Each structure stands twice: as C-alpha cells, then as structure tokens.
Amino acid sequence: MVGAPITGYNHTSAEIIRFSINGAGGPRIPPNAGGGAEVCCGVLPVQWNLGLRAIIEWDKDPNPYESVERDQYGQITKEIVARHSAGYSHHKTTVEIPKYAKELCALQVHFLPCDQVRVSTTCYTPSNPKYPDRAYFDVKESVACSVL
Template sequence: MSGLMRRAMRWGALPGRMTVGIAGMLVLLACQTSPEMLSAPVTGYNHTSATINSFTINGSGGPNLGPNLAGGGEVCCAVLPRDWRPGLKATVMWEKDPHPGESVNWPPLGTDAYREAYRKHATKYTQHRAVVDIPQYGEKVCALQVHFLPCDQVRVSTTCYTPSNPNYPDREYFQMKDSAACPIL
C-alpha cells in the first residue's frame, strides 16, 4: 500500500477530489501487467434466456448480463501471456438466474416481503464452471470476449472486431436459440 493511502487511512476521510484521484490511479494500476503478460478488457455476451448474475474469466470479473443481450459492458481487465501458445485455456465461472422474469410482480423493494421473495428466488440460481480454449491472438488483444451460449456452453474470443463488423468471427453465436432439451455431456 502506498504511503499516501496509509496516510489517508490514518487521517480518515479524504477530500472528494483527492478520493476520486486516488481511485482513478488505483484503477489504472489494476490493469498494469509484467512484461511477459498483457491486459485486456473483458466483455460478455449472453445468448441465452437466463440472466448471468456474475462471471469471472481466470479470476477477472465480468459484468452482469441480462437475458438475450447482444453485448454487455466492458470491465478491466483479464491478464494473458503476451505470447499465445497452443493449448492456452481460460477458466470461466458464472452464476446464472434461469428464471429472471419471476421478479416482475415482487413486493416493494426494501421491505421484508421483498427480501423473503428474493431469498426464495436466489435458491434457484445455479453455479457453473467451464475450461475453454483461448483462440490464437497476435501482439494485441483488444478484448477478451466471453460468449454464454445455450446449454451452459461458453466460448472465448480475442478479436478486435465488434459484433456489428462483417469480419467479426463469432457472428453465428447471435443466431443461436435456447433449446428445450440440452444434450447430456
């Protein structure tokens, strides 16, 4: 911890501008890597009717993703080896709400009845883990894109293209539909 942060903790609350400045420096430092590693923002795409409450890729967090969402927000940062090598893998872990529409008619937010309804609903959340290949990349990785597909399948991409670009390599994911019956793996 820096001397400035130790002094700030000893002094108590920091003035607003100083707090914002320190927070900004910490965010920038969080994405710094060693010379052998590089950092890349994480973007998620949910191609299912479930909500992805949270996910991580190799321990780096990703944004919450609503159902049937074309794309989620970007967060910083995943860390990858600077030089890609065959067999490079990523571990993706996620929590899924398979019934996101059930909360439509809940009691008012903040009430005991709401908290009880949420507690009951949260028991239906499921936890998942997949180890997936990281496709070959060059000297630059624009984003580590995580695609949540039907039947709890996951794919990772390192392309610099966005889904609206005709050269985007994962366009077929946006055509996938949830299946009533998933194959047992």
C-alpha cells in the same frame, strides 16, 4: 503478461448474474444481450501459446422475469430475494483461448445455450463485418440439452 478488457454476450434466456474469466470479474448480462459493458481487465500472456486455457465461472438466474412478490409496504424483503435466488445456479468450465496475433484487444465471453461457453480475442465488435463470432448470435435455444 498483458491486460485486456472483458465483455460478455449472453445468448440465452437466463440472466448471467455474474461471471469471471481467470478470476477477473465480468458484468451482469441480461437475457439475449451483452456487449454494452466492459470491465478491466483479464490477464493473458503477451504471446499466445498452444493449449492456452481460461477458467470461466458464472452464476445464472433461469427465471429473470419471474414476478417477485413485495411485502405489504411494497418492498422486496431479504426473504423474498432469498426465495428467488434459491433458483440460481453456479457453473464452472475451462475453455480454450483462441490464437491471437500481435495484439490482444479484448476477452469476449459468449454464454451459449446448454451452459456452453466460448471465448474470443477478436479486435472487432459484432457490428463489424469482419467479426468472427457472428454465428453465436444465430444459435437457437432448445427445450432440452443433450448430455454428452
């Protein structure tokens, strides 16, 4: 087994409160952001094999910019936080891990509209012309998600 840093990219208007890939935690990701923080480490086999999958779990805040009330002293109380966080949702899915060659550089988790998730194992970052997942940054969020 080999460890790889975990990076997340959020291509939605919701905030990813937390996420994990095969139990290894990832950082909070604001809406339409990501890539800034890496955490260690996701674990995968040294050699990729057909059918390799990852379990992704995440919690999201669909209204991250909602104004949060403050009490008479200007504080955000537990009750106010509880009211806001009641709108959070929990998600879990299994995704395929794409083939990686000699080295596993990072596990990049892409959160796409309609609660779709993709994982990448590329050694490149989005600023590199060889980055294979550039199309994810062009995905547009629709008002409604179709049911498959």
